[in-house]
Each structure stands twice: as structure tokens, then as C-alpha cells.
Amino acid sequence: MDPITMSLVLLAVVLVALGSGAWIFIGLFLAAFFSFSVLLGFPMARIGSITTPIVTQSVFSFELAAVPLFIWMGEIISGTNLSAKIFSGIAPWVSRVPGGLLHANVGGSVLFSALSGSSVATTATIGKVTTRELTSRGYNPSLVYGSIAVAGTIGIMIPPSITLIVYGLVAQVSVAKLFAAGVLPGVMLGALYSGYILLRCVMRPEFSPPQADHFTWGDRFRGLINLVPVTLLVLFLMGSIYGGFATPSESAAVGVLGATIIAAFSGGLTLKDLYRTAMNAIMTTAMIGSALAAAALLTTAVGYMHLPQLLAEGVAALNLSPVKLLILLTIIYILLGTVLDGIPLVLMTVPVILPLMAGAGFDPIWIGIYIVLMVEVAIVSPPIGFNLFVLRSITGVSIGKISMAALPFVAMMLLGLALLTAFPGIALWLPSMM
Template sequence: NVVGCTIFAAVSGSSAATCATIGKMTLPELTRRGYPEHMVVGTLAGASTLGLLIPPSIIMIVYGVTAEVSISKLFIAGVLPGVLLAALFSGYIMLWALRHPEQVPAADESLTLAQKFSASRSLIPVVLLIAAVLGSIYTGFATATEAAAVGVLGSLILSAIQGSLNWQSFRGALMGATRLYCMIALILAGAAFLTLAMGYIGLPRHLAEWIASLGLNQAQLIAALAVFFIILGCFLDGISMVVLTMGVLMPTVQAAGIDPIWFGIFIVLVVEMAQITPPVGFNLFVLQGMTGRQLPWIAKVALPMFLLMCAAVALIYVFPGIVTWLPQQMSSR
């Protein structure tokens, strides 16, 4: 789940798309192999949020436009925090496996190095596709939006080279994508209605103005904003949170001396938390549609991932270089 979501996040800017795509493959396979359902669903719920953090990311584009920050720098800034979060998720799974060895299915038959290379050769085209999408952005060949078209075209070319592109497979993929995104679109429609209602009464803006008026120092401001966005994320989707609050918050953030690139990654991390917090956790709805499980149960099994995201926020605050180092290297060239 974690490795699959990390790789797919590099070709998808959406956590919901990452959750649905990876879940469609891993949920039946891991269940068939005998892995506990709470670990399968919980790790997928958490790891799929990497679709927002590892570039390209839709919400980074929204934040970059709203805050007038370089989108390419935001993209490169998300790489190390994304790897850090994936490492935290994997570390948690390792510790859980050591504490509950009786729940871990027996290992498959061991493979030689040559067999592993042979089995992983189908991953090489995916890596090339990731390089094509991100490379087109960083070299200036394509904008972030145009890079999506590069990804689609690259997928069709790779499918044709592998001999899997025919009318039946194309139609099946198209219908599968249509069903998947119709489900997501209905969830979005509900979220948009709630966003409209919240925006009409002005609650997000008033709360943001209240926080801005408190005169907090940098650490207190970050802590208050983390709590604010986590609570707001219980009722709004991530893009709506950014659009409704950034205009009010950015002057306060800049006055506190907070790097706007760092703040963008911080916002993405807390929005990731909102993806798995009820009652309007976007990824929770996607998983509910795929598993048939009740929302409270999915939220409960995703709680360890939520706490690890809190730890990631603390780490990037204590060690801001995790976020800023790569953009600084990019600027110095």
C-alpha cells in the first residue's frame, strides 16, 4: 500500500485518485493473502494522502496560485516530506508486524536476485512515465496542467509498446475510470454544496481573521493553524480550505516570518489529515464505497496514520530544511 501509493502519487495529483487506483489493486490481493483488514484499509487510507504531497499535486497548484508562490519550487519542496511520511508509515507497519507476528501471513517463496529483477521489469515503464511527467514540468517543457496530457499520452504509448492496447482494454479502462470518477464527482458535489454553505455564512474567513488577530508568535501560530485546519477539514475539502482562507492568512504568515514555500507544504500536510478525518474525510468516503465498511470504522483504523502525520508536521517544524533544502538548491543553480 505505502510503496504503491508513493509511486502512483508521482503521476497523480489527487489523493482520492491514488486511494481508488491503488485500493482497486491492493484491497482484494492483500485480503486474499490473509492480511488483517484493519491494517490493509488503515494503511491505504493514510498512504493514499501522499497523492497531495508528492508532486505533481493539485492542491499545491491551488496554493501556489492563491499565495503567488512558485509552483515548481512547491513541487520540489514536497519530495523529501513525502519520502519522510512514507518512511513513517512503513516504520509503523514494521513495528506492528514485530509486535503481532501471529497476524502476519507466511512469506511467499523466496526469489533470487535475477528473478526479482525479472518480476520488477514491468515497473520500469512506470518509472519512465513518472520521469516524463515531472521532467516536463521541471525542464519548462510543459506547465503543470499540460504535464497531465503528457502522462496520458505516455500511458497510451507504453500500453501500445507492451502490446496491451486494444479496443477492449481501452474501453475497459475508459469505463473503469468513468465509474470511478463519477463516484468521486458525486462526493465532490456534496462537498461543494457544504463549501458553498460554509462560505455563505463566512465561517472559515471569520475564524481565519480571529486567528490573525490573536498576535501569536511563530510557534503558537503554527500550532493554532494546525488545529484550525484539522477542525475545518472535518467539514470542507482541502482545495476549498485553501481558497477560502489563504487571502486572510497569508499576510499574518508573512508578518510572522514564515517561509511561504515551507508554509505551503505545512498546509498540504494538514489538508492530508483532513482527508481521513470524519465526517467529511474525502478518502474515507472513497474507501467506504470500495469496502462497504462504515465510516467510523474506517476512521478508527486510519487513526495511527493521522497521528504519524502529526509527527511529520512536528518534524518539518523542528527541521525546516526537510522542506526548504531542495528548493534552495534549485534556486542556487
């Protein structure tokens, strides 16, 4: 069986397994078992001897310890009124800019995502605060829904990012350097979203109603007080990692403490809340850890089949330039993003995509940022884009309407990809300084 056929068969098995409603780790385990037993013809005894050390090694990584801690930090922050304070702190500074408070959606998402590390949490918390407020003030609903749905995806680009941690573990790339690489692309995407909002509101002034609120400079500087807690925590987290004072896991532990202090001073934090958020973090971590173990096993099976090397040779035979290869892979990711989401997309594709792109001369750290950007597109791709459903549950607006509102912002994501390709230093400059 040629490598292309084997890859298609393996992809079909994974899609069928996941499409059946099975949990992610079960679908990936089934695909790995199918690869070993059917495609490779290994006996059960050999499969067992391969499975035990691979699974054990994948879930006992020290860097994996950062996952539950960052998730717990995000859970604690999401239960506070911090998102409302972020919005109120940014609003006075953007009220006179075309697009007005729509820019606070984007800026609030960037800041909040730097604490939560989750696009779903960012969309849910910022969306709850802003959707009704902005639509009632007369802002264009499409810009409101689109900006919230897509700005929330910055949560998996701006560190701490669970998706970047997962990529780093699968690709064996420094998580600290990946965190550094995600900062400028995340800020760039936020600037592109705000730029689109500004342009649309300049062309169609009715999309952004005249502001009834008149903020003085005193209001603006008082609003900055609301941004102090999140800014200090973000600076401490990122500074400890980039300064070499702490590993991501150690920084995450301090982040949990900082989030607890912020939540306590914000009011409403109880021991019951801490227990609930801790249990949510444990359950999410169990899902990610089991999926990582299954993905490691699938990666091993793919290695035994020599698919990365064979596919690399096949692509090399096509004589595609790096740019043409990137375009082809982007189309594949967009198609996969319509049926897969987030971490499953990373776990499924990295074992095959990484050697192809590395062989074409792309830096593994840059590849991580590229894949996360593709995951961002997947998060707002119908029919299963998580952010679409989160926003639907908040607003009651149809998935179709929210999807159409998000499309122009998805175009901004692809523009961001073009800029990253033309200027790879956007992602690689900060890691090179470490």
C-alpha cells in the same frame, strides 16, 4: 464589527452555504456576495464592476492549463492495470521485511500518486488491488485499511498535485517550486507509514503472517520491469519541470501522451475510453475553475475588509511564538477538516492563513506544504473524509472501523509536521536548487 467577529460570521456563512448541499463555487460566491453587500455595504453596481475582472483573471491563468491535463493523465492511468503491476513489482522486495506486503501498499501509493495527482484515485486503484488480497492472506485488517486510506493521501503531496497547483494560484507562488517542495515530504510520509507498519509487526508478529511466497533474486529483478513505465514517466515529468525545460502545463501535456502510450501497451485502451476520461477531466476542471473564481472573489472581499491585516495585528498582540501559532492553526485545520475537504479547505483558508503565517516568518512555499499536509489529515477525517468513503465502497467495512484504523497513521502525519517544522529544509531544499 471587530475582525474576529467578522471572520466568524464569514466562516459561518461559508459553512452554512456548503453544508446546505450547494456546489462549492455557489457556496463561495454566496459568501463573497454576502461580504460585499452586507459586511461592506457595497451597492450592486460596484459589486458587478469588481466581480468581472476578478473572475476573468482567475480562470485565464496559464498555470491553470496544467489542471485538466494532469487530471486527464490520472484518469487514463487509473483505467489501466498499472496499479497491479506496481504492486507486483514492489512485493518481491518487501516480502521478507516485517509487515511484508503492507509496505507494497505504501510504496505502490507513492508511485501511483506521482502519476495520478489524486488521493481518491490512488486509494481507489491501489485499494481495489490489495484489500482483498491482503486480508485473505491473514494480514491485520486495521493495518490493511489504515495503510491504504492514509497512504493514498500522498497523492496530493507528491507532484503532480492538483491541490499544490490550486494553492500556487491562490497564493501567487511558483507551482514548479511547490512541486519540488512536495517531493521529499511525500517520501518522508511514506517512510513514516512504513516505519509504523514495521514497528507494529515487530511488536505483534501475528499482524504479518509468514510469507508463503518465496521470491528469488530473479523474481525481484523481473518485478522491476513492471516499474519501468511509471518510473520513466515520473522521471520525465519531474525532470522536465525541475530542469527548466518545460512549465508544469507543458509537462502535463507530455504526461497525457505518455499515459496514453502506457495505457495502450497495457491493453484495453479504446477511443471510447479516451473520450470518457477526457469528459471526466473536463467536468472536474470546471468544478475546480469555478471554485477558483469564487475563491478569488472571496479573497478580494476579505482584502477589502482588511481582515488579513487586522487578524495579523490581533495575533501579533497575543505575542504567540511561531510554534504556538502553528499549533493553534493546526488545531483549527483539524477541526475544519471534519466538515470540509481538500480543495474547498484550501480555497477557504489560504486568504486568511497565508498572511498570518508569512508575518510569523514562515516561507510561502513551506506554508503550501503545511496546508497540503493539513488537507491530507482532512481527507481521512470523519464524517466526510473522502478516502474513508472510497475505502468503504471498496471493502464494505464501516466508516467507524476504517476511521479507527487510520488514526495511528494520522499520528504519523502529525509527526511528519513536527519534522517539517524542526527541519524546514525537508520542503525547501529542492526548491532552493532551482
